[in-house]
Amino acid sequence: DAGITQSPRHKVTETGTPVTLRCHQTENHRYMYWYRQDPGHGLRLIHYSYGVKDTDKGEVSDGYSVSRSKTEDFLLTLESATSSQTSVYFCATARGLGYGYTFGSGTRLTVV
Amino acid sequence: QQQVKQSPQSLIVQKGGIPIINCAYENTAFDYFPWYQQFPGKGPALLIAIRPDVSEKKEGRFTISFNKSAKQFSLHIMDSQPGDSATYFCAASSETSGSRLTFGEGTQLTVNP
Numbered sequence: 001d002a003g004i005t006q007s008p009r010h011k012v013t014e015t016g017t018p019v020t021l022r023c024h025q026t027e028n029h030r031y032m033y034w035y036r037q038d039p040g041h042g043l044r045l046i047h048y049s050y051g052v053k054d055t056d057k058g059e060v061s062d063g064y065s066v067s068r069s070k071t072e073d074f075l076l077t078l079e080s081a082t083s084s085q086t087s088v089y090f091c092a093t094a095r096g097l098g099y100g101y102t103f104g105s106g107t108r109l110t111v112v
Numbered sequence: 113q114q115q116v117k118q119s120p121q122s123l124i125v126q127k128g129g130i131p132i133i134n135c136a137y138e139n140t141a142f143d144y145f146p147w148y149q150q151f152p153g154k155g156p157a158l159l160i161a162i163r164p165d166v167s168e169k170k171e172g173r174f175t176i177s178f179n180k181s182a183k184q185f186s187l188h189i190m191d192s193q194p195g196d197s198a199t200y201f202c203a204a205s206s207e208t209s210g211s212r213l214t215f216g217e218g219t220q221l222t223v224n225p
Binding site: 004033035040041042043044045048050058090092094097098099100101102103104105106 | 118121143144146148153154155156157158161201205207210211212213214215216217218
């Protein structure tokens with residue numbers, strides 16, 4: 001995952017505040033994804049992007065928004081953080097449809 | 113709706129044993145079945161993947177067995193080592209739904225020395 005950088009790696013924030021997580025890739029992959037990982041739930045898709053300005057919702061998108069203004073950057077925003085959004089967030093990229101994903105190292109977010 | 117069910121949640125084996133992790137799926141349109149390995153503090157990494165035109169695939173000590181009629185696939189780790197201790201996720205995707213991966217719940221594997 002050297003080609004995918006997530007920032008910050010750790011963050012503690014208060015309920016009700018907006019939070020933005022960043023995913024930066026140097027792979028020049030067209031496809032990018034945001035997942036959250038929670039015990040007992042595996043990885044669940046929040047939002048995904050098939051290209052610049054081409055984004056769509058995943059299975060757990062409520063309370064989240066994304067933006068992709070450049071191929072290399074995919075931003076995830078929690079509009080008003082809640083305790084249920086405490087999780088580990090992973091960004092992933094793929095070089096094509098039907099190919100495996102490359103994951104970043106994750107961002108551990110705690111909402112207090 | 114959970115479309116990929118993974119079992120067991122956790123598994124402990126002795127070095128040299130053959131842990132087996134199973135996954136079952138519902139969506140018959142799924143056409144790509146990867147397995148990911150995740151170490152603590154790291155992101156998941158692609159381990160091995162299979163498509164439904166074959167029933168088995170081997171890469172080193174890792175084997176996927178695929179049963180299309182039963183809608184099940186499994187991961188076998190031959191001659192397991194303590195360094196294989198990790199969390200393993202199965203996943204599935206279909207070209208008709210944009211090839212987005214749906215993951216199982218994960219299996220925490222411990223290989224004792």
